[in-house]
Amino acid sequence: MKSTLVWDWPIRVCHWLMVLLFIGLILTGKSDADYMEYHFYMGYGLSAVVITRVMYGIYGSRYALFRQFVRGPKSTLHYVKHFISGRPKRYLGHNPFGALMVIALLLALSIQWATGLFNSDDIFWFGPFYYLASEDALSLLRDIHRQLPDWLLGLVGIHVLAVLYHELCLKERLIDAMIHGRKNHDNHRVSDVKTPRWGVIFSLTIGLAWLAALWMMPI
Numbered sequence: 001m002k003s004t005l006v007w008d009w010p011i012r013v014c015h016w017l018m019v020l021l022f023i024g025l026i027l028t029g030k031s032d033a034d035y036m037e038y039h040f041y042m043g044y045g046l047s048a049v050v051i052t053r054v055m056y057g058i059y060g061s062r063y064a065l066f067r068q069f070v071r072g073p074k075s076t077l078h079y080v081k082h083f084i085s086g087r088p089k090r091y092l093g094h095n096p097f098g099a100l101m102v103i104a105l106l107l108a109l110s111i112q113w114a115t116g117l118f119n120s121d122d123i124f125w126f127g128p129f130y131y132l133a134s135e136d137a138l139s140l141l142r143d144i145h146r147q148l149p150d151w152l153l154g155l156v157g158i159h160v161l162a163v164l165y166h167e168l169c170l171k172e173r174l175i176d177a178m179i180h181g182r183k184n185h186d187n188h189r190v191s192d193v194k195t196p197r198w199g200v201i202f203s204l205t206i207g208l209a210w211l212a213a214l215w216m217m218p219i
Contacts, residue, residue: 005192006092007181008061010200014053015178018109021046022156026149036125040116044214047113050106052207059199063093070103071096090172092183092190101159108152115145117214128217 007015024042028035057066069091076096082088088095094102118133118141120126133141166172177183 002186002190003182003184004092004190005181006063006183007177008064008193008195009181010056010060010195010203011053011064012178012181014049014056017049018046018053021049022109022152026153029149036121040125040127043113043116044211046109047117047214048207048211050109050113051210052203054106055203055206056199059196059202061193061195061199063193066103069094069099071099076100088170090170090185092185097162101155101162105152105155105159108148108155112145112148112152115141115148118142119145128214 021042025039025046028039028042056064062068079089079096083097091098117127117129118138120130120138120142130138163174166174173184
């Protein structure tokens with residue numbers, strides 16, 4: 001077996017930052033204590049990380065690219081057929097199910113932080129875009145922001161179960177791969193991914209510029 005770097009450091013850093021910030025947002029959002037200030041700032045951080053990951057999905061390393069792992073219905077159905085038979089094809093990057101989960105999570109997280117920018121505790125803390133929407137729009141956005149976390153927790157649960165299935169049944173060490181970035185495989189023609197310097201700089205610049213803009217807005 002050959003070990004190859006698949007998930008380079010920008011992917012891994014974004015992944016674990018999203019995990020930590022999501023946990024923090026769930027705890028502060030559902031707590032009875034007043035953690036709204038921390039909730040707002042962690043939401044800002046999550047938005048910047050998601051934007052950085054999306055940019056890196058366009059300008060990043062090979063297996064980070066959306067065009068590399070997002071596949072059409074035919075490839076997905078083909079994977080489903082082999083998955084049901086108990087012999088799913090192995091992918092160095094995301095398999096078709098994993099690709100769908102990545103898109104679903106990024107989309108749901110984006111809706112969550114975007115609606116949070118219009119949210120308020122109606123006392124002290126107001127999102128930076130709160131005064132840009134009508135009362136009806138604010139009410140709708142508030143409902144989405146309060147209900148979507150339960151759906152997100154469901155998606156995260158499915159994601160964790162899928163990872164455990166790969167770990168325990170298929171013996172594919174996905175957790176280790178998301179820590180050190182390397183995967184074992186039999187294809188000796190595959191080499192380590194290269195981290196594109198300008199892709200990292202561009203993605204970080206966009207993400208940090210967004211975070212700085214939010215930070216300068218009044219809450």
